[in-house]
Amino acid sequence: MLTAYTHFGKNHLHFDVLDSTNTFAQNLIAKSSPMDGTVISAGFQSQGRGQFDRKWLSNPGENLCFSIIVYPHFLQPNQQFYLSMCIATAIAKALENEKVGNVKLKWPNDLYIGPLKTGGILIVNQLQGLKWASSVIGIGINVNQTSFDPELPNPTSLAIHTSKVLNLKHLLDNILFQIEHDYNQYLRKADFDHLFSTYHQYLLGHEQAVTYSSGEAIRQGVLKGVMPDGRIWLEGEFGKELFANGETSLTY
Amino acid sequence: MTFKEIQDLIKLMDKSTLSEFSFKTETYEVKIKGPRSYAPTMVTTAVPSMPVAMPSQAPIAAPNSSVQEGPKAEDAAPKAATDKLIEIKSPMVGTFYRSSAPDKPAFVSVGDSVQKGSVVCIIEAMKLFNEIESEFAGKIVKVLVEDASPVEYDQVLFLVEP
Numbered sequence: 396m397l398t399a400y401t402h403f404g405k406n407h408l409h410f411d412v413l414d415s416t417n418t419f420a421q422n423l424i425a426k427s428s429p430m431d432g433t434v435i436s437a438g439f440q441s442q443g444r445g446q447f448d449r450k451w452l453s454n455p456g457e458n459l460c461f462s463i464i465v466y467p468h469f470l471q472p473n474q475q476f477y478l479s480m481c482i483a484t485a486i487a488k489a490l491e492n493e494k495v496g497n498v499k500l501k502w503p504n505d506l507y508i509g510p511l512k513t514g515g516i517l518i519v520n521q522l523q524g525l526k527w528a529s530s531v532i533g534i535g536i537n538v539n540q541t542s543f544d545p546e547l548p549n550p551t552s553l554a555i556h557t558s559k560v561l562n563l564k565h566l567l568d569n570i571l572f573q574i575e576h577d578y579n580q581y582l583r584k585a586d587f588d589h590l591f592s593t594y595h596q597y598l599l600g601h602e603q604a605v606t607y608s609s610g611e612a613i614r615q616g617v618l619k620g621v622m623p624d625g626r627i628w629l630e631g632e633f634g635k636e637l638f639a640n641g642e643t644s645l646t647y
Numbered sequence: 648m649t650f651k652e653i654q655d656l657i658k659l660m661d662k663s664t665l666s667e668f669s670f671k672t673e674t675y676e677v678k679i680k681g682p683r684s685y686a687p688t689m690v691t692t693a694v695p696s697m698p699v700a701m702p703s704q705a706p707i708a709a710p711n712s713s714v715q716e717g718p719k720a721e722d723a724a725p726k727a728a729t730d731k732l733i734e735i736k737s738p739m740v741g742t743f744y745r746s747s748a749p750d751k752p753a754f755v756s757v758g759d760s761v762q763k764g765s766v767v768c769i770i771e772a773m774k775l776f777n778e779i780e781s782e783f784a785g786k787i788v789k790v791l792v793e794d795a796s797p798v799e800y801d802q803v804l805f806l807v808e809p
Contacts, residue, residue, distance in 0.1 A: 520778065
């Protein structure tokens with residue numbers, strides 16, 4: 396059967412100010428049936444959030460904050476990490492296309508430039524029974540902001556790194572183009588091997604020595620990569636150890 | 648002593664038959680008391696801002712226990728009716744959350760009516776947050792899992808009276 400996929404961003408709602416693009420998108424899904432690839436963006440989020448509603452602060456008009464609505468019916472709930480990898484690697488590729496060097500992904504899905512954080516991804520899925528009904532993919536990237544809250548441990552932005560001001564609309568279009576391409580090419584066609592190898596190419600600390608916590612102990616080891624379910628594989632003096640997000644603390 | 652270590656101690660206590668435990672070094676002293684008759688209060692590093700709510704038998708009596716309606720497993724299922732109840736199960740391995748954030752109210756509590764499509768909980772795995780929707784209308788009669796605790800695939804989370 397031939398299926399025509401909707402162009403990501405064909406349906407695009409932009410707001411100068413919004414509480415949170417993810418919240419808006421989640422409400423949209425609850426009330427209507429927004430088309431696949433619908434994009435919600437905001438010049439400024441008054442209630443921008445990271446995981447567990449942690450605040451995500453960003454100066455008005457300087458950064459990208461947007462959410463994409465997709466319906467990954469063709470994946471099982473236990474394949475969710477593939478979506479996370481697909482989005483993260485697509486953004487990394489798009490940034491490289493914009494001549495941003497040293498783009499890294501910090502496990503599981505933070506966007507880094509070298510050792511500094513430049514963005515994050517927050518994915519919220521809606522599940523009906525065992526069926527994965529829809530996803531809201533929230534993406535925040537520090538683009539043209541050059542001063543940050545001194546409380547933040549290690550922020551950076553694309554402008555700081557490239558020493559130039561970037562066109563937000565152009566950047567958003569390029570990111571959406573890459574995400575749409577990779578979503579269709581690797582997720583729909585179940586080419587997960589490609590996602591794995593690409594993710595590992597960008598993975599911060601891959602095949603390098605790291606310090607990590609294992610229960611009470613602090614260990615040295617090598618970051619070997621991730622498993623299909625997203626758990627990280629660390630090879631220490633006691634051999635292979637696997638941790639889910641939140642189960643270990645890593646120092647690169 | 649780190650938060651994680653305290654958390655591990657509490658977890659060990661929960662699994663043991665001890666009702667009291669104390670431990671002292673040159674620099675610090677830890678005392679934990681917990682009545683075995685109460686359900687253990689789960690505390691995880693994922694929600695550090697959540698107050699460590701010890702069961703309310705604690706000497707400092709809560710002025711109004713109804714205020715402490717923090718998410719915890721609830722049981723109000725009349726035994727006789729359990730055979731016609733519908734189960735809401737976990738579609739995946741992850742961590743079960745009853746609210747969207749530590750300071751937010753629970754999505755549902757015992758006695759609440761849910762509609763088809765109502766979000767009943769969140770299961771988090773690898774920083775992906777899954778809103779679990781009820782597939783049918785009914786009334787929540789039992790919450791089987793503590794907030795912020797791990798769940799397995801197919802584990803029963805709620806009992807619903809259709």
